[in-house]
Amino acid sequence: MNDIFFIRFLVTSLISSIIMLLILIVKRGLKNHISMRWQYNMGLLFLVLLSVPFIPANLMNYINRDNWFQALSIRPTAAGAETAAQAAQTSNAANWLEDFTMSADRTFSGSVIPFIMGVWITGIVAFIMITLFCNRKLRLIKESVKSAEDDALAGLFSRCKDELGLKNNIFLGRSILVKSPMTIGFFNMYIILPAKIWKTSSVDEVRYILLHELIHCKNKDIQVNNMMCFLQIIYWFNPLVHLAFKEIRLDREIACDSSVLKRLPEQYHIDYGKTLLKFASELSRHSAFSFVTDLGGTKRQIKKRIESIASFRAETRSLKVKSVCAFAVTGLLILSRVPAISTLAFYDDGKYSFQADNVKYEDLSSYFDSFDGSFVLYDMEADLYTIYNQEMSATRVSPASTYKIYSALIALQTGVISAQDSEREWDGKTYPYDSWNKDQDLTSAMQNSVSWYFQNIDAQAGVEELESYFTQLSYGNHDISGGIADYWRESTLRISPLEQVELLKDFYKNDTLFKPEYVNTLKEIMRLSEKDGAVLSGKTGTGAVKDKTVNGWFVGYVENNGHTYIFATNIHSEDNAGGSAAVEITLSILGDKGVY
Numbered sequence: 031m032n033d034i035f036f037i038r039f040l041v042t043s044l045i046s047s048i049i050m051l052l053i054l055i056v057k058r059g060l061k062n063h064i065s066m067r068w069q070y071n072m073g074l075l076f077l078v079l080l081s082v083p084f085i086p087a088n089l090m091n092y093i094n095r096d097n098w099f100q101a102l103s104i105r106p107t108a109a110g111a112e113t114a115a116q117a118a119q120t121s122n123a124a125n126w127l128e129d130f131t132m133s134a135d136r137t138f139s140g141s142v143i144p145f146i147m148g149v150w151i152t153g154i155v156a157f158i159m160i161t162l163f164c165n166r167k168l169r170l171i172k173e174s175v176k177s178a179e180d181d182a183l184a185g186l187f188s189r190c191k192d193e194l195g196l197k198n199n200i201f202l203g204r205s206i207l208v209k210s211p212m213t214i215g216f217f218n219m220y221i222i223l224p225a226k227i228w229k230t231s232s233v234d235e236v237r238y239i240l241l242h243e244l245i246h247c248k249n250k251d252i253q254v255n256n257m258m259c260f261l262q263i264i265y266w267f268n269p270l271v272h273l274a275f276k277e278i279r280l281d282r283e284i285a286c287d288s289s290v291l292k293r294l295p296e297q298y299h300i301d302y303g304k305t306l307l308k309f310a311s312e313l314s315r316h317s318a319f320s321f322v323t324d325l326g327g328t329k330r331q332i333k334k335r336i337e338s339i340a341s342f343r344a345e346t347r348s349l350k351v352k353s354v355c356a357f358a359v360t361g362l363l364i365l366s367r368v369p370a371i372s373t374l375a376f377y378d379d380g381k382y383s384f385q386a387d388n389v390k391y392e393d394l395s396s397y398f399d400s401f402d403g404s405f406v407l408y409d410m411e412a413d414l415y416t417i418y419n420q421e422m423s424a425t426r427v428s429p430a431s432t433y434k435i436y437s438a439l440i441a442l443q444t445g446v447i448s449a450q451d452s453e454r455e456w457d458g459k460t461y462p463y464d465s466w467n468k469d470q471d472l473t474s475a476m477q478n479s480v481s482w483y484f485q486n487i488d489a490q491a492g493v494e495e496l497e498s499y500f501t502q503l504s505y506g507n508h509d510i511s512g513g514i515a516d517y518w519r520e521s522t523l524r525i526s527p528l529e530q531v532e533l534l535k536d537f538y539k540n541d542t543l544f545k546p547e548y549v550n551t552l553k554e555i556m557r558l559s560e561k562d563g564a565v566l567s568g569k570t571g572t573g574a575v576k577d578k579t580v581n582g583w584f585v586g587y588v589e590n591n592g593h594t595y596i597f598a599t600n601i602h603s604e605d606n607a608g609g610s611a612a613v614e615i616t617l618s619i620l621g622d623k624g625v626y
Contacts, residue, residue, distance in 0.1 A: 043265065068356065076278065201219065382526040401602065405423075407619075430581055437487065504529075520580075
């Protein structure tokens with residue numbers, strides 16, 4: 031499991047807890063305006079909330095925002111684009127081979143987080159053992175169950191099912207190992223009654239019991255209970271989860287009681303309450319981690335249920351409308367938080383799913399020396415991919431400074447900069463590279479990979495604009511939650527070499543979200559060198575952790591006598607895996623292939 035996922039899981043657990051606490055407060059404040067069934071339904075939204083961290087974030091990205099986004103975008107004039115292009119042509123691109131990067135400090139993640147993660151996993155294992163212990167008797171109970179062959183009991187059971195409109199196959203049995211009615215199962219439901227039920231209960235009492243347990247089956251309460259057990263194991267460290275589920279279980283039983291009561295004449299409500307009390311004295315007190323629903327509960331729960339039975343009133347139309355509205359508002363609140371809470375965007379999207387028939391795999395390991403890495407080359411005219419290291423070519427890693435191609439395009443598209451006016455004043459801080467310690471425009475910032483410049487324009491564009499564009503571009507996992515200054519530096523944003531090539535294909539063909547003049551501006555800036563009529567364009571990237579260069583990129587394209595080749599090289603090692611090393615490897619491969 032990735033420690034970045036775990037950090038985000040903890041943060042989103044905190045966010046979810048705050049939302050759950052607010053909903054609990056609202057639910058209690060509106061309890062007289064929401065029916066018991068809808069109070070229970072509202073509680074079930076907690077399960078959705080707690081499941082959100084495990085929902086892939088890309089499921090939320092099918093909403094097409096192109097129209098309104100384009101309508102709100104501010105675009106500079108085409109004349110401005112020409113100005114920047116001219117500046118790029120006359121600029122000195124001699125620094126493109128140098129590694130310009132800032133180290134990302136991951137000390138906290140590297141030491142404390144694995145320990146905390148280990149505690150969490152240990153807790154999960156412990157709670158799994160507790161759950162197995164709490165359910166140890168279920169197998170024995172199921173083995174001891176005998177089918178209810180009594181004609182009177184079978185007939186009453188059939189009539190109760192008909193009354194509730196249930197067609198499911200639900201097994202009714204009796205066991206000497208149970209003292210109170212219970213329902214177990216997941217796909218196959220088992221209602222199990224005490225073996226001597228007829229000797230201790232009247233026909234009416236048995237009917238109340240059967241109605242209660244059948245309503246649990248009808249409402250899928252046992253499946254919900256099993257899911258709660260699972261989530262309690264995952265969130266064992268969160269007391270608010272245990273509190274919320276305790277409330278849900280109580281609401282479930284009260285809602286079930288209400289469903290039974292509305293089917294009984296008012297004069298029988300007291301009898302139903304007495305039946306509940308009768309069996310409550312015989313309960314085995316099932317744990318919150320038990321895959322069982324039964325007729326009773328704790329003393330506090332029984333007291334609240336009796337109070338609810340005593341004050342039961344049939345649901346009015348007005349109450350139902352208010353209940354539905356409260357549920358809808360709560361549901362919308364939770365759904366609106368799904369994109370912010372979802373933590374699986376990075377963890378689930380560690381690989382790019384690439385499928386194509388026009389692929390040639392080559393062993394180019396001799397070029398990579400001591401580095402782990404991959405190389406992807408796409409011949410546009412032949413429509414052919416050449417790939418070294420199939421696994422790593424689809425593995426998403428930090429893009430380092432290669433992301434600046436798209437940061438620049440977003441800034442141009444949104445009007446943060448224009449080709450005529452892209453200069454930013456140096457902030458006065460002393461950086462490790464002399465070329466950074468002065469005012470910059472887009473051309474100089476791109477060629478010297480000036481990080482503070484791109485942090486500046488990213489901040490002006492804003493998180494929402496960046497998220498929208500990276501999502502629409504399908505830029506890797508498009509996850510910038512690592513912070514607007516650092517998301518691209520060995521942080522949350524990840525992309526694979528294959529995706530770099532796919533994006534550059536569209537970039538080269540001007541088939542992107544961006545206006546052609548802005549793409550052409552970047553093409554001129556990215557032009558690095560020319561040899562024998564072949565033109566090399568691209569961008570390097572270096573990822574550093576604790577002052578060690580661990581991630582090197584070189585992405586771009588070659589235009590050679592009517593042929594265009596798109597490439598991406600990525601390398602990794604404990605140190606010295608920078609952009610300049612990736613360039614050397616790339617040029618060696620391209621040279622031997624006659625591409626450049």
